[in-house]
Amino acid sequence: NAGVTQTPKFRVLKTGQSMTLLCAQDMNHEYMYWYRQDPGMGLRLIHYSVGEGTTAKGEVPDGYNVSRLKKQNFLLGLESAAPSQTSVYFCASSYPDRAYEQYFGPGTRLTVT
């Protein structure tokens, strides 16, 4: 089992460009999450999904959109990147009754210039 995978691992964008981060999990988890991690600020929830076709906003959703067309995939989109979105992005997944135990992907390091 690959667990949770993320692509790409690194990306540099110019301000105003768009991109999509892909997350895939092979553990048949219902719940999936997108977090961003900035120095000294821990992990902050951007968006989450409790099942295929459903998404909801987390703590810091502005500037991001998500889609969950298939149970195993969760996409994070940046329509018009800004320097404030420079961060490390982590995808995670979990079972609904064990949401306290999340499995994280390796992360995507994004720099917006």
Next chain:
Amino acid sequence: GQSLEQPSEVTAVEGAIVQINCTYQTSGFYGLSWYQQHDGGAPTFLSYNALDGLEETGRFSSFLSRSDSYGYLLLQELQMKDSASYFCAVRGGETNTGFQKLVFGTGTRLLVSP
């Protein structure tokens, strides 16, 4: 809302015992999780406490006091590979949807020296 406090850095020597504290303020508290993250790596789950008391998993133990809104992670027989950041995370409820999100603390960096 939810907020958590944990020390920014702790240092210890190999073989020692270290305790990382976490205090929290939250509504709709369900439990406290702990995660480990090595530099450049992904967070990995260590333990979870929903009830008061001590949970032991090998060299690591986690404690919760709901009445004090306080928990700690105890690491025994420290090894160099334990040098990492440790995050506490509160599991809380969103009353309108029932979804129980995790809110993470800012992390404690543990440095283990020989």
